[in-house]
Every structure is written in structure tokens, then in C-alpha cells.
Amino acid sequence: MLRACYNGGKEGLITLHILPSFGVRKERGNAMARIVKFFETTLRDGEQTPGINYFAEEKLEIAQALAAMGFDTLDCGFAISGQPEFEAIQLIARNIDGAEVCSIARCAAEDIDRAWEAVRDAEQPTIHPFVSTSPLHREVKLGKTRAEVLEMARTAVARGRQYTENVDFALEDTTRTEHDFILEVIDAVMREGVRFVALCDTVGFALPWEFGQLVDDVRREFPGVRISAHCHDDLGLAVANALTALQHGAERVDTCFNGLGERAGNAATEDVVMAIRTRHADLDLDVRVDTTKIIPTSRLIARLSGMQPQWTKSVVGANAFAHGGGIHQDGVLKDARTYEIMRPEDIGLPPSDRRMFVGKLSGRAALNAQLRELGYDLTPEQLARAFQLVKIALGKKRTLEEMDLRRCAETAISPTATVATLDDDEA
Numbered sequence: 006m007l008r009a010c011y012n013g014g015k016e017g018l019i020t021l022h023i024l025p026s027f028g029v030r031k032e033r034g035n036a037m038a039r040i041v042k043f044f045e046t047t048l049r050d051g052e053q054t055p056g057i058n059y060f061a062e063e064k065l066e067i068a069q070a071l072a073a074m075g076f077d078t079l080d081c082g083f084a085i086s087g088q089p090e091f092e093a094i095q096l097i098a099r100n101i102d103g104a105e106v107c108s109i110a111r112c113a114a115e116d117i118d119r120a121w122e123a124v125r126d127a128e129q130p131t132i133h134p135f136v137s138t139s140p141l142h143r144e145v146k147l148g149k150t151r152a153e154v155l156e157m158a159r160t161a162v163a164r165g166r167q168y169t170e171n172v173d174f175a176l177e178d179t180t181r182t183e184h185d186f187i188l189e190v191i192d193a194v195m196r197e198g199v200r201f202v203a204l205c206d207t208v209g210f211a212l213p214w215e216f217g218q219l220v221d222d223v224r225r226e227f228p229g230v231r232i233s234a235h236c237h238d239d240l241g242l243a244v245a246n247a248l249t250a251l252q253h254g255a256e257r258v259d260t261c262f263n264g265l266g267e268r269a270g271n272a273a274t275e276d277v278v279m280a281i282r283t284r285h286a287d288l289d290l291d292v293r294v295d296t297t298k299i300i301p302t303s304r305l306i307a308r309l310s311g312m313q314p315q316w317t318k319s320v321v322g323a324n325a326f327a328h329g330g331g332i333h334q335d336g337v338l339k340d341a342r343t344y345e346i347m348r349p350e351d352i353g354l355p356p357s358d359r360r361m362f363v364g365k366l367s368g369r370a371a372l373n374a375q376l377r378e379l380g381y382d383l384t385p386e387q388l389a390r391a392f393q394l395v396k397i398a399l400g401k402k403r404t405l406e407e408m409d410l411r412r413c414a415e416t417a418i419s420p421t422a423t424v425a426t427l428d429d430d431e432a
């Protein structure tokens with residue numbers, strides 16, 4: 006199937022080859038597309054969201070859901086931060102198959118040893134030391150010189166490598182670090198046999214093209230480097246930065262479900278997954294993740310974290326497949342593709358969850374569809390009357406419930422009732 010897409014005015018409308026009915030998953034897209042890896046950090050950076058505190062069994066339940074979706078590495082916590090956290094990571098390590106189980110660690114011998122102890126029973130254990138590299142963090146937070154920070158990074162990776170080959174390393178606050186020092190640290194950890202290097206926009210400061218440039222610079226200097234992109238959303242750019250990093254050759258992204266994470270959160274897992282899946286033909290990337298489990302997993306995390314995604318949150322928000330304007334509703338009722346670029350069923354929402362909101366700005370087509378769902382089959386005249394009644398009711402009440410819609414329909418059908426009847430009757 007062909008679909009037109011605007012190309013920034015350069016060539017006017019160009020035509021893209023998109024899959025039949027854009028969403029058939031079985032013989033999906035470009036067989037040569039590079040598969041993106043995920044460092045899913047809902048259980049670590051996500052748990053650093055102020056206000057969240059999972060119990061060990063809850064962390065395991067979330068880890069099981071994430072592993073079942075097919076994420077590569079589950080960042081499960083910070084083992085040395087306390088006994089409950091250590092035990093939660095160990096519980097996950099002992100019960101998860103098919104995904105790597107990771108603990109982060111500062112660059113101290115006891116941190117790395119503790120992280121390893123927590124994950125060592127996993128089928129695929131991983132440890133992830135980190136150190137702040139930016140001048141501000143070095144001076145204010147660590148009180149260390151460049152040379153000292155460099156040595157911390159080197160010895161941390163060397164110690165981790167005594168335990169496992171799966172040692173990844175994060176340069177915290179990479180995007181505010183001197184260019185030459187970034188390269189020095191990467192050189193040192195690569196010499197010690199690091200696996201992934203996480204380039205971190207810890208404070209969500211980078212612009213997408215800057216982050217792309219950073220990935221280019223690092224890859225030019227170290228052709229064998231494997232990069233993971235850790236992006237925060239302080240300026241609302243986390244997903245854009247993560248996608249840019251991938252386009253520039255990063256292999257992996259760090260993400261959190263529902264956009265949880267420190268402060269404004271990390272790049273949202275569901276956004277990165279669906280951006281890649283929806284635009285895979287243009288990105289030449291794809292994901293090996295079961296997208297139909299996005300909604301159940303998002304809801305599990307919302308329930309256990311006590312934090313509901315905002316209504317207009319991309320992909321998982323309650324309104325992501327809801328339509329309010331009459332023109333939009335009419336379009337969607339004729340063909341959902343007029344205003345939807347994903348299918349609800351692709352993320353695990355039943356098609357019936359596509360909502361037509363009957364509000365002040367909605368149209369007759371949506372009202373008719375809603376009333377049909379409630380079992381009413383109105384003639385055009387009756388529908389016109391019901392529509393008028395709904396608008397009157399919405400002058401008195403902010404939102405209408407099923408009971409209100411039924412009342413409007415019954416009144417419209419009734420041969421004796423007039424618009425005034427409902428109006429007088431406190432609607």
C-alpha cells in the first residue's frame with residue numbers, strides 16, 4: 006500500500022511504501038532493518054521517580070512482564086543502596102529467563118562486588134558501573150580531578166570484568182562533559198573490555214542534532230564501540246534524542262515505561278518502541294518486542310507505581326485513541342487511518358477502546374456511533390433532535406455519562422417529548 010507523506014516542502018508530497026493496512030505484523034517490513042536493543046530501566050531509573058517505591062514481589066512482577074515483552078536487558082536497581090533493593094534484584098535474577106538482569110554500581114570495589122552478588126544467579130547477569138564525567142559533577146559532587154575520575158572508571162570496569170563479560174559503563178552527564186575527556190574515558194574503559202558504553206544526557210539538556218554529533222564523534226574515534234543512549238526528558242526531547250542516537254549508530258536505548266524516571270523522566274519505552282515500529286521503513290530500524298503487551302504492561306506499572314500516565318500521553322494515555330472534534334470523529338468512523346497512525350490492537354487495546362468523546366465540539370456521526378453502541382437506532386430526524394439535546398445538556402454538565410446519553414436518545418425517540426422537556430428537567 007502507498008501512503009503519502011509530507012517531505013518538508015522539498016519535494017512536496019512523497020510517497021512511502023507502507024505495509025498493507027499498516028499494521029500486519031507477520032511479514033513485517035524490511036528484513037534487513039537493524040534491530041534496536043533495549044536497556045529497560047523502569048525498575049531502576051523508573052523507581053527513582055520521586056514517589057515510587059516497589060516491594061520486591063512487585064519488582065519481580067514488572068520484570069516478568071518486561072521479559073515477556075522481549076526487552077534485552079532489565080536494569081533492576083542499585084544493589085548497594087540497601088538490603089531490600091539487593092534482595093529484590095536477587096529475586097529477579099533467580100526468576101527471570103530470556104532477559105539480562107542488571108544492577109548498577111558506583112565505581113567503588115564494594116559497589117561492584119555487591120552488584121555482582123545480586124545478579125550472579127541470573128541466567129544472563131550484567132553489571133553497570135557509572136561515574137559522573139562532567140566538570141560540574143566532578144568538582145561539586147565528587148571532588149575529583151579528571152585523572153582521578155578516569156582511574157575510577159578504568160578500575161571499575163577492570164573489577165567488573167573479573168566477574169563477567171557483561172560489563173557496561175555509563176558516563177553520567179556525558180552531554181555536559183568536555184569532548185576530549187569523553188573520548189579519554191571511553192578509551193580507558195574499552196581497553197578494560199567494556200561491552201556497552203552509555204552516553205548519558207542525564208539532565209535532559211541535549212538537542213537531537215548535538216546528541217547525534219556526539220554519537221558520530223565517538224564512533225569515528227572508536228569504530229568498535231557499542232553505544233547505549235540514556236536520555237532524559239527535561240526539555241521534552243528524550244525520545245527525539247534517543248531516536249537520533251539510534252540513527253547515528255547507537256545500538257541500544259535506555260527507556261522507562263510511562264515516561265517514568267528522575268525528574269521529568271526518561272525516554273518512554275512505549276514511545277521509542279512504537280516510533281520505531283510505526284516508521285521502521287524510514288528509519289531502517291525495527292524492534293523485537295511484543296507491542297501487543299504495551300497496554301497491559303503500562304497499566305501494571307501504573308497500578309504498582311501509583312502514577313497514571315497523563316490523559317494525552319503518547320501511545321498509553323487514556324486519550325491516545327480518543328477523538329473529540331466532530332470533523333475528526335466523522336473521519337475516524339469512516340476510516341480510522343484518517344486520524345490514527347497506529348491501530349489500538351497493535352498495542353494491546355481492544356478496538357472497542359477507540360473512544361468517541363461526545364462533547365461540546367463533537368459531531369452527529371460520533372453521537373450516532375455512541376448511541377448505536379448503547380442499542381439505539383435513530384432515524385435522521387431523531388438523531389438531529391438527540392444531537393440538539395446533547396448540546397443543551399453539555400451547557401449544564403461538563404461531561405455526559407451513559408445515563409445522560411440514554412436520556413437524550415429516549416427523549417429524541419419519544420413522539421411527545423420536546424427539547425424543552427429535557428431542558429426543564431435539569432438534564
Ligand code: MN
Binds near residue numbers: 050237
Ligand atoms: Mn538517568
